[in-house]
Amino acid sequence: MASSPARALAWLIAGEARQHPGRIAIAVLAIAIGVALGFAVHLINGSALAAFGQAVNTVNGAADLKIEAASRLGVDEALYAKVLSVEGVADASPVVVLKAVTARGQSFTLLGLDIIRAAEVTPSLIAAPARGPGGNGDDVFASDALFLSRAALIAGELRIGDRVTINANGQARSMTVRGILPGIAEGRRVGMIDIAAAQWLFGRLGKIDRIDIKLQPDAQAGDVRTRLKPLIPADAIVSDANDDAQQSDGLSRAYRVNLTMLALVALFTGTFLVYSTQSLSVTRRLQSFALLRTLGMRGGGIVALVTIEGALAGLIGATLGLLLGFGLAVGALNILGGDLGSGIFDGAPPALIFAPLAAAGFFALGVAAAVGGSLIPALQGARAAPAIALKNAGDSIDPRDRLTGRLPLTLLLAGVGAALLPAVGRLPLFGYLSVALLLAAGITAMPWLARSLLSPLARAWHRNVPMDLAIQHLHGAPGAAATALCGIVASTALMIAMAVMVTSFRGAVDQWLGEILSGDLYVRSEPGWGGFDQGSQARMAAIPGVASMVFSRQVPIVLDPGEPPMSLIARPVGTGDATLELLGEETMPPPGTVAVWLSEPAARILAAEPGDTIRLPIGQNARFAVAGVWRDYSRQQGAMVIDAKEYDRLTGDTTRDDAMVLLEPGADMAAVRRAIRAAAPPALKSRLTMAEPASLRTLALSIFDRSFAITYVLEVIAIIVGLAGVATTASAQASARTREFGMLRHIGVGRSQIVAMLGVEGALLGAVGGLVGVTLGVAISQVLIHVINPQSFNWTMTTQLPVTLMLSVIAALVVASAITAMLAGRRAVSIDAVRAVRADW
């Protein structure tokens, strides 16, 4: 008879599933959604990172070690000969790196190489060496000989032998496609010309951007780095492939971790849904369990039964979730790209890379979530004394008991404490822990909160039978109310938290845009087409109708090879500059130093404050002092401003990429636009972007909305899951209370009154859930805004509440739960009153 308990368990589980397929399905679905989202985000990002890493490796040619210019201004070419003579360096290949565009607008990376050195160091970057004369007749040293990767050839619709005009660094040059670069990875658009041609034709005389290094077979990279160190000027940085990987990982890490955390939040909501489903199911079956107990089943059997039910739901949900997640990832990669629309990674959609380990991880998480959600109801079911449980299926909390808030208070304090802790490895892990603890505090406080919120109502006498009945029921049985509410409270809280954060962020960005966009017209040269030389700057500034023109230069600079580059912005800086919204005080730089204003993210990343001196890779032996910190929401990797005059003096680079135009009153905008185009350098005339502040603002906000599109999707899903939870708990509770309804019928309460009572109960539940959820959400949003955002994105903002949304969420919850409760109630009261009461021996 050893198998009989197992058989009994199987029979009970199957019976429960047959009887209430909808409830199980919702729990399964919640788990599936959580797993799917988490897995999809992981897959998408993994694939995007792999593609990005491949792109980096493709252009770098996998050298042992490389020295890179910290900015696109390059380094002095003389460094190359010095590096070549360092002990342990087998060979060194100088590289000029250009962003190039074909006349048709296809962009690619154009490398200027010494083919002889590259053949030794980075053979994948050059065309196959010719084997003999009369073959393809190429002349690799000719200044118009261009070699293209297959992808670049296809993108430009070019064939070998074609003439093509290449634009780079503001110069348009005619080249002949002489051959293919077979070593470049598929899909990567790369071109190669001779390094001398690159320097001469594209305005880079005397400068190189990179030196690729091949080490002697017996040399240690660390030793060589040490020997290289004294040679490396301030504007160059030594790195290896490891640093590249770190940099591309760092690019998207915060974004990815946040999305993954959101997915885990969905899973968390799923856990609460499983919990509420299982609690109700356990409450309803307490009598069956009691019967089993009297027949000899142990408490452990009940725990096993309920846990296995949860685990089954988890298994099915997690399996579905993995499939769904894979589908989502495929779809999202093709529609949004590898960065989910956030604009972090450029280029074609990457190929999806399946991650078996991550799949196993998310599967386990899904199952664990479901098991975890079932465990508490299972223990409750097992603890109930069989004799009492056989007679009673009510709330386990006595209406006369005082409810204490010790556990919720502890959780709350722990949550606040966690929010105060610093980031771990630049990730706001304690911030997320704080969110989880606050959520748990809110949910465990539900019985107490429900009773406290309803107490004023319960003391009043409304002379309305359904309303009084409803209030007294909820007041007296807050445990049942809490069970019904925990799912919706969790999802509402998380949804509101996200909404408050996004609203605050959007509001902050909007306000910031209004402040920085103080010009009448903005002019930008397309990247790769060079910028405005001094002549064209003077011509533009002299255009009639132009009151003033502020030119600026943006140069990416690498301060640390493992970090994504920051932007160095050179432009005239005046006191009281409105376009630089300063946070805190401005400090005068000490004499002999160059003032630099850091963006908020830059200040956080560099851990620098006004008054500190920092090292920057421009100018020889120049010292820089932080003069102030300004608000910036557009460059997460950090940016810094120095005065244009200082920049010119330090770098000798007088080209500018952008211009802000202030018009004289009454000036003709259209005429000024035409005149600006006419004054631009010839190559740029058709490659100028001009925009007025309004359209820039719209564009910026639409980019913002696109990057947060995925969070909107997650929010909608969270709300749908929560509402589904309300519906299932309402119907479950209604069917569990058929005897109560029978009794009410016997003492003269009409069917419609019972339905009305349930409607009021539903509405009250919705109101309490909505209120608590929204309040909890606002609390959690403060953690998101003041802890998680600064820690992962390095910027701060002030809270702005989406009041309309908050009120509509509460209203929607009230209405939705009232309606679902009434619908469920109609079925419950349709049972014959006499039969219902007879069930109550």
Add this chain to the structure above:
Amino acid sequence: MIRAASLGLAAWALASASVAQTPGFSYPDVTPGRAFSFPADHGAHPDFRTEWWYVTGTVKTAKGEDLGFQITFFRTRPRVDPRNRSKFAARQVLFAHAAVSDPAIGKLLHDQRAARSGFGIAEARIGDADVRIKDWRLVRLADGRFSARIVARGFALKLIFTPTQRPLLQGAGGYSRKGAEPRSASYYYSLPQMATTGTLTRGTSTQTVTGRSWLDREWSSRLLGGAAVGWDWTGLNFDDGAALMAFRVRGKDGRSLWAGGTFRRANGTIVTLKPSDITFTPTRNWRSKRTGATYPVAQVLTIRLPEGRKRLMLTPMFADQELDARSSGLPVYWEGLVRTEGGQGYLELTGYAAPLAM
């Protein structure tokens, strides 16, 4: 003499017919009647398209091992725009090859260097011999001796060459024709019979060596007509002090399109050989498993001297002296140490792995 690697250079570096004319750029022609002057002509002639310093030699170790070596520096002038002000502009590109023939190893040890001129990394001096690529160097010392210093992968050569005879002007007073067209020609002189001393390292073992070497110096702007597929060349130092250089240019059918050579007797008198004076007759073929090419590694060279025909049996020290430097863009060829009656030297066989259409 025409050297194999020049084919590779042509592929690497030289303008082909399909390249558009570069304004303000031209190569000087090679014409008869040029006066040679030394040491200036030991130095580079940078206006010409191609030039080389080509040392082959035979040495004996203290233990009595017979070894061969070649050290070659090539200079080429690619067709680059003279207006290009970049310091990287490839006005001159230098290549170097070194190989050791060791019968005990049974194949060549070889290595190469290449670089464009500039930045002190590679230079070919004008006015006297001093060519350098990275750590490799061939230089004429103040006392007239030449010094070569080659540290390569798996071997090293540190040798001093002492000229014992006047420079031998090849062809018509240093004007050496390569084909039916008079423009296909080079300026060409040799320094045969150079006494050689120094050290030779194989792996970690360094030994003192002594022997005899041959320096070939040649520069040109236009080497070959279109029908040639390859050539056979030899340079032989005889024990009595005589020296012989002979070459033939082969067509598709394997027959000679052109031939030339010079014989300097021990007493210093010179016989210039016409195309009809020279016959190469293969006696043994060797097939390379690496490349599938079949080389006539043993040949009978017949030259017509005023006193009658002279037959020289050219026997390789060992068969596998194939030099496969395709990874650096050079063609596959055979450059081997050979013995003959009363002398030894090098035999070069090109265009056997694949026809070299030029």
